[in-house]
Amino acid sequence: MSIDREKQPLARNNITLQVIGEEVMLYDGGSDTIHVLNHSAYAVWKLCNGENTREDMFKKLSAQYPDAGTELSDDIQEALQDFRLKLLLVE
DSSP, X not given: OOOOTTTSOBXXXXXXXXXXXXXXXXXXXXXXXXXXXXXXXXXXXXXXXXXXXXXXXXXXXXXXXXXXXXXHHHHHHHHHHHHHHTTOBOO
């Protein structure tokens, strides 16, 4: 059975996560690039394990951040689009 990575995003395994104080960075060894994540993007990144759908992410993050409201769905979509654009996810 093939897994649709569009529906269950998976972070590439050669991306290194670094947290320094309040800053969260991803280092892409393939392109020698650093990407700085905001708090919302970091929360989404942690769920890009190939098992969570966007709906799963929304449910988990809604429980974690109940005051986020409808903006949360937009934040998830924006983060995933950004990760794909920067080639940080397995396609």
